[in-house]
Amino acid sequence: MTLNSSSVDRIFDVSALVSAEDWAWHQRALDFGHHHLHPHIDNDFDAKHFRHEIVSQLGKSGFLGMHIAGYGCAGASATAYGLVCHALEQVDSGWRTLVSVQGSLAMGAIAHWGSEAQKEEWLPRMARGEVLGCFALTEPEGGSDPAAMTTFARRDGSDWVLNGTKRWIGLATLADVAILWAQTDDGVRGFIIPTDTPGFHAAEITNKLSMRASVQCEITLTDLRLPDSARLENALGLRGPFTCLTEARYGIAWGVMGAAKSCLDVAVERATSREVFGRPIGANQLIQAKLANMLVEYQKGMLLALHLGTLHDVNELTPAQVSIGKLNNVREAISIASQARSILGGDGITSDFPVMRHMANLESVRTYEGTDEIHTLILGRELTGIPAF
Ligand SMILES: Cc1cc2nc3c(=O)[nH]c(=O)nc-3n(C[C@H](O)[C@H](O)[C@H](O)COP(=O)(O)OP(=O)(O)OC[C@H]3O[C@@H](n4cnc5c(N)ncnc54)[C@H](O)[C@@H]3O)c2cc1C
Known part of the structure; x- marks a missing residue:
């Protein structure tokens, strides 16, 4: 950088x-x-x-x-x-x-x-960063289908009693508070749970080969009791978590272009400084073609992000438009990182360069907040009116 x-x-x-x-x-x-x-x-x-x-x-x-x-x-x-x-x-x-x-x-x-x-x-x-939060939606049995969630909040007098398991929850072992989504008798509801509440247990997933400077966890809830004041007052149904996901996916469409830019900058620098066959590798048309393609996709991805930002700032951004941004920009960032890796040759697989780290991280980004397949199906439904999930 x-x-x-x-x-x-x-x-x-x-x-x-x-x-x-x-x-x-x-x-x-x-x-x-x-x-x-x-x-x-x-x-x-x-x-x-x-x-x-x-x-x-x-x-x-x-x-x-x-x-x-x-x-x-x-x-x-x-x-x-x-x-x-x-x-x-x-x-x-x-x-x-x-x-x-x-x-x-x-x-x-x-x-x-x-x-x-x-x-x-x-x-x-x-x-202010004094209180760290996490967001617990995904469960072990298939994160792509939140409607199938089995974590359940049962009404008990004026309290709620929660049981269930959440997986892949960012920062849960460190968080002070969890925003956790659970099924109830009348639909999905969100709860604000201080993580020192008895019955809350988080364990870090330690064998990741991606996002290694970040923390993801499994959460277990065992007879966790909350007052009704911990319920997110206005959320009922999957619209609750989906609204938050749309917002985060919007940020991803921009963010991944940052990872792509880091890779592109490194590849240009290497293309002009690394000499093979007696001249910079960037003097070869095949290398220049890769760089040019990377630049084209980077610029397109940024223009898409800027377009989404403009729509968002006038409150006209739709979830389907965000799906276009998330799907395209993550896919192209992965492609840019992969081409950069090839331009760096063997050194590209080392930590002398950030490229392999970005590649590994981007595989997580491709998966969370809706996989490629899920965003493809969102757009297919938008075009045809037929849900094919
Ligand atoms: C690093 C990281 C951080 C995360 N952070 C959080 C977090 O903070 N909070 C949170 O709640 N979750 C988080 N997640 C979870 C993430 O959102 C899920 O991993 C994601 O939704 C996919 O769920 P899954 O892993 O269970 O895959 P699955 O749902 O099991 O899907 C597996 C594969 O099947 C495909 N698939 C599934 N259904 C269909 C279908 N109908 N048609 C075609 N293909 C299909 C998927 O696209 C995927 O390729 C995180 C995940 C990771 C890796």
């Missing part, structure tokens, strides 16, 4: 397409990544270390829940949020994931579906 503009920035000047205020957010996030994340990321990925202390620094910088208005949040535009995701994911998808989980999923659920008292209780502290 470089702070100075690269030849990619010269050819495609994103700053010319956004407001000065939104661009300033991007620059601040690039600077944050450069100083706080980049120096450690290779070691952290190797050691499977999550740098917990960074969370409060992200909060101080205003990045957590930054597009929520009021309650101590920055109230920035959706485009600014996207540009921050892009900057953080230039370093590592794990850090953009944290901002997505905290801001779009956990805080987003409270901001969208919580009562006034719940917003006031949780959002200011979460924006």
